[in-house]
Amino acid sequence: MRVGVLGAGSIGAIVAEALRDGRVPGAELAGVVDPAPAVAGLPMCALPELLSTSDLVVECAGQRALAEAGAQVLSAGCDLLVVSVGALAADGLLEKLLAAGPGAVHLSTGAIGGLDLLRSAALLGPFERVVIETTKKASSLVQPWMSEAEADALRRTSSPVELRRGPAREITAAFPKSANVAASVALAVRNWDVVEAAVIADPAAPATSHVITAAGPAGQYRFEIRNRPSPRTPTSSRVVPYAVLSALEALASPRAVFR
Numbered sequence: 001m002r003v004g005v006l007g008a009g010s011i012g013a014i015v016a017e018a019l020r021d022g023r024v025p026g027a028e029l030a031g032v033v034d035p036a037p038a039v040a041g042l043p044m045c046a047l048p049e050l051l052s053t054s055d056l057v058v059e060c061a062g063q064r065a066l067a068e069a070g071a072q073v074l075s076a077g078c079d080l081l082v083v084s085v086g087a088l089a090a091d092g093l094l095e096k097l098l099a100a101g102p103g104a105v106h107l108s109t110g111a112i113g114g115l116d117l118l119r120s121a122a123l124l125g126p127f128e129r130v131v132i133e134t135t136k137k138a139s140s141l142v143q144p145w146m147s148e149a150e151a152d153a154l155r156r157t158s159s160p161v162e163l164r165r166g167p168a169r170e171i172t173a174a175f176p177k178s179a180n181v182a183a184s185v186a187l188a189v190r191n192w193d194v195v196e197a198a199v200i201a202d203p204a205a206p207a208t209s210h211v212i213t214a215a216g217p218a219g220q221y222r223f224e225i226r227n228r229p230s231p232r233t234p235t236s237s238r239v240v241p242y243a244v245l246s247a248l249e250a251l252a253s254p255r256a257v258f259r
C-alpha cells in the first residue's frame, strides 16, 4: 500500500519517517505535501502528484486542509485516513466526503480510546448522556477568536479555568487543534447532539487529559486518558502519530486486528 502524507508537522513527520524507513509492514511512503515540513529528508511533492502515486492519503494538516482537499483525495481514487476529525462537525462535510469516492474514508482514533466500545454500545440503544472533558496546558489553548483580555488572562492564569463547555459540534470548531476528540466521541456514539464537551486550561497540567463519561442502556462508561504532549506541537498528544501508524498497519496487512 502506497501512503501519501498531507501535513508533515508533529504528527505527519513521524508517520512519514516511519513509512520511509519501512517500519510499517505492507506500507511504503509515496510522498509528502507540506509547505514547511517539520523534518528534512522527506520526499516532498505537490498534491496532484501525491494523488497520482498514493493508494491512501493520511490527512494530518488540520481541519481546514481536510475541508479543502478531502473530496479531491477521494475522487482521485485514494482512500483517506482523517486525523482532523473535528472538521466533520461542519454541516454536510462527512456526506460530501462519502459521496466523493471511489476512495474510502477512515477515521483515526487519534488521541483517545474507548471509541470501539462506545460505537458498539450505541448500537444497543441511544446514549442518554455523554461528556468529554479535555484539559491542556493553558498557554496552548489561546485561540484567534479570543479577546486580547481573555487570551492574556489565559496566558497568566495560575489555576485551572474552564474555557468553554457546550455541544461537541461547537467546541470542536472553537478549538480546532485541541478538541478533535469531541468530534470522535460524537461520531462513535452516532449522535452529535448528546455529546457535551468542555475544554479546561491548566497552567500546571503535566499531561493532556481527556475524560469521557457516557451512560446509556448498554451500561456506564468512564475513560480517563492522560497523554504526554508532543514536544513540537503541545496541543497534540504524542501518541497520535502512533495511532495513525497502528491504523496503517491494520489497513496494509490485517492480522488479528481488533475491529
Ligand SMILES: NC(=O)C1=CN([C@@H]2O[C@H](COP(=O)(O)OP(=O)(O)OC[C@H]3O[C@@H](n4cnc5c(N)ncnc54)[C@H](OP(=O)(O)O)[C@@H]3O)[C@@H](O)[C@H]2O)C=CC1
Binding pocket: 006, 007, 008, 009, 010, 011, 012, 033, 034, 035, 036, 037, 038, 060, 061, 062, 063, 065, 083, 084, 085, 108, 109, 110, 111, 112, 176, 177, 178, 180, 181, 184, 230, 232, 233, 235, 236, 237, 240
Ligand atoms: N483526532 C485527534 O485526536 C487529533 C487530531 N489532531 C489534528 O491534527 C492536526 C495536525 O496536528 P499536528 O501535526 O500536531 O500539527 P502541526 O501544526 O504540527 O502540523 C500541521 C502541518 O500541516 C501543514 N499544513 C497545513 N495546511 C496544509 C495543507 N493544506 N497542505 C499541506 N500541509 C498543510 C502545516 O503547515 P503550516 O504550519 O505552514 O500551516 C504543518 O506543517 C491538528 O491541527 C488537529 O486538527 C491533533 C491531535 C489529535
Ligand SMILES: O=C([O-])CC(=O)C(=O)O
Binding pocket: 110, 111, 176, 177, 178, 179, 180, 181, 182, 208, 227, 235, 236, 237, 238, 240
Ligand atoms: O492530541 C490531543 O490530545 C487531542 C487534540 O489535540 C485534539 O483532539 O485536537
